[in-house]
Amino acid sequence: MTSSYTQEKNDLPPSNGLAIINSKAPFSSNHGKDALDVALIFGSFEQKVSLFFQGDGVYQLIANQDARLVSIKDYLKTFSAFEFYDIEDIYVCQQSLVNRQLEEKFHIGDVQVLSSIEFGLALNRHQHVLRF
Amino acid sequence: MKTLAVVVTTPPYSHLTISALTYVEAALVAGINVIGVFFYQDGAMHANKDISIASDEYQAIEHWQRLNKEYQLPLHICITAAEKRGIACDSIDNDQVNEAFTVSGLGELVELTTKAARLVQF
Numbered sequence: 001m002t003s004s005y006t007q008e009k010n011d012l013p014p015s016n017g018l019a020i021i022n023s024k025a026p027f028s029s030n031h032g033k034d035a036l037d038v039a040l041i042f043g044s045f046e047q048k049v050s051l052f053f054q055g056d057g058v059y060q061l062i063a064n065q066d067a068r069l070v071s072i073k074d075y076l077k078t079f080s081a082f083e084f085y086d087i088e089d090i091y092v093c094q095q096s097l098v099n100r101q102l103e104e105k106f107h108i109g110d111v112q113v114l115s116s117i118e119f120g121l122a123l124n125r126h127q128h129v130l131r132f
Numbered sequence: 133m134k135t136l137a138v139v140v141t142t143p144p145y146s147h148l149t150i151s152a153l154t155y156v157e158a159a160l161v162a163g164i165n166v167i168g169v170f171f172y173q174d175g176a177m178h179a180n181k182d183i184s185i186a187s188d189e190y191q192a193i194e195h196w197q198r199l200n201k202e203y204q205l206p207l208h209i210c211i212t213a214a215e216k217r218g219i220a221c222d223s224i225d226n227d228q229v230n231e232a233f234t235v236s237g238l239g240e241l242v243e244l245t246t247k248a249a250r251l252v253q254f
Contacts, residue, residue: 018245034173037212041238047246128251130139132173 017048019126022057026076027067032060033075035132040078043085050089051082052123058096063107079108093119134164137248139241140175144192145185149178152254153195160203168206168244169196171233176213179233193230200232208236208244 020039024031035051042049053061060076067074082090094113097104104113114122123129136159142148152169159166171178178193185191199205211221214235220228221235229235245251 018251030173034213038172038238038241042242042245045239045242047242128245128248130251130253132141 017050017126018042018128018130019050019052019123021052021054021123021129021131022060023055023131025056026060026065027070027072031132032057033073035130036075036078038130038132039087040081040085043082043087046086049087050091050122050126051087052091052093052119054093054096054119056096056100058092058100058102061090061092061106061108061111062102063105065107076107082108089122091119091122134250135248136164136166136250136252137244138166138169139251139253140169140171140178141173142254143174143177144183145189146174147190148254149175149192150190153192153199155252155254156205157195157199160199160205166203166205167247168208168240170236170241170244171207171209172213172238172241174213174217176209176219177217178207179209179214179230179235180217180219181228181230197230197232207233208240209233210241211235211237 020035022032022035026032039049039051065076067076082088088110090108090111091114092111093116095116097113138152138156140149140152142152156166156169177183178196183193196207200207209229214221214229
């Protein structure tokens with residue numbers, strides 16, 4: 001890593017809160033819902049939590065999906081409640097979108113699309129990380 | 133005092149659980165204060181009394197019980213994850229829950245995370 005990155009890292013606020021990495025597609029397993037439950041609990045205990053979407057996890061943010069078509073309870077709808085839980089930092093890995101030829105059209109607002117380096121730096125600002 | 137909390141999301145028959153056990157025991161032996169282990173997702177299956185793993189295979193549940201006994205290591209299971217996997221937690225005597233484990237909710241994970249200097253997930 002070059003010194004400019006190190007400099008940038010040093011300028012960031014001190015590490016705090018929990019980062020949850022979502023790395024799985026939404027409807028083939030329970031991982032997305034399990035991660036959501038953790039995020040909402042941390043939010044309701046007024047603990048800082050940020051959400052990261054990477055790899056197949058980016059599919060959880062893509063607009064115009066209907067889980068009911070495959071008989072699954074649509075937990076993605078609950079994402080729109082994030083602001084009520086003060087969950088404001090939502091990051092998605094741009095390279096993961098590019099690799100899957102996905103447009104930056106999400107079903108919630110305030111999603112920040114980050115390059116791999118920015119994604120890593122944002123992750124590094126957190127004290128704890130859980131991955132689902 | 134160094135504080136550590138551990139999250140286990142792998143089932144008792146997973147080889148990754150062996151890594152978790154080895155790690156936690158090494159931390160305890162090193163004098164690190166392991167404030168608790170939280171079993172989430174398939175990890176909740178560890179608390180099922182009725183699980184039987186062939187005797188020539190690694191007995192993950194027995195090892196967790198041993199660490200709980202020797203070091204008073206708190207073992208928490210997520211009730212929602214456990215009930216989803218057929219472990220009845222609502223009966224008064226918690227019949228199906230191994231006595232080394234405490235039936236908790238995700239609130240306990242918040243508690244452990246805020247208290248621990250380090251959180252490690254397996």
